[in-house]
Amino acid sequence: MNCDEAFDLITHPTDHQCEELQWHLQLCPRCRQMQETLAPALSSFHQLLDASSEVDEHANHYSDLQQSTDHEELPAFPAAGKPFLSAETVRMAEQAATRLSAETDMNRKANSPAPLKSSHKRLMNAALILMAGVLMGWGISLEVPESSVPGAASAPEGKQSCVWIAQRDEISRPAVRMDKSSVNSVVLSCVACHLQSTAE
């Protein structure tokens, strides 16, 4: 597990206590620090989710009861042909479908080339991370279209750009209000951690 995957689990709504993550946290002081920093927010979400999942069964039972009594009078969904929505909303849903189709197609094509051996893949990832760091850190522009930059907006799953490096850009944006000292301490240490675990 690398630090990116650990972050997925730390912020996972349900699997945040899984064994794999605990192992990683024991071995990785940076992710441990990250988890501790985020803990007040995470625990708030997790407590609420735990509480509501405990009552979900009751809620489902409740709505099942409601539906079984109401169904006799009204079907849950109207028969086809009844007017029920603005054309604009339906059009919006159709456009969303079109966009998602196009993007999943694109991701599929991007993922289709023969898979690299995992050791090669790790080296490639490490190289990409270094390159991204160099480009972002030194502000060099190669005047390459964004889509062809590794880890740019359309990066497919499996070729993740490094969150910890990208974070530095985000911090420098004035719109984002943060406690800089805590952010920097966590984030910058994670850059090194992430490099290690990706290249190992």
Next chain:
Amino acid sequence: MNQNLNDADIMKRVCAGDFLLFDELVLRYRERLLRFAWSKYGRQVAAEDLVQEAFLAAFAARETYNPTFAFSTWLWTIFLNLCRRHYKQQIRQPREMVRSSFSASEDTVIPEPSSSETPLQAVLKTEQFELLTMYLAELPEVQADTLRLRFFGGMKFTEIALTMDCSLSAAKIRVKNGLLQLAHRFSEDTASEGDVS
């Protein structure tokens, strides 16, 4: 039995005319959409209406659904768009929600908070939820929405990226930055409580 069908299979059968099966999708996602909506709009009727409208839109546009993408991603995309539109309308003028003939059957799907309260709603009424909602509202909207999608929507980062039309790393950064700010807010609160005592 319907529980064994995946979303794509259900949509296939809905498109073939088995309309009532769409109910299963409503059951699967309603709660998560509602959690999101309540955390964004509080316990206003608008929250329930927006959830309802999202399902209706997906149902009406069912022929354009394509199993190459997840139904959930599509539903969340529709829902987020509706939320954004609602927000713009709210700013321009408080306007009545688009109501449909279907809304007559609304109560069969979403129990009204006012009349009879579900246990979930009871949880969402807690002080803790209200505090979280308040702090979320202080964040930039995209950041707060990303957190809501992650925790209340239970979405993977790849799904969030697709839904919000952003990169995977942007989705993760939003979650991380949002959590950092929330954590900071919660810590401030604890510190000030300590000062008082």
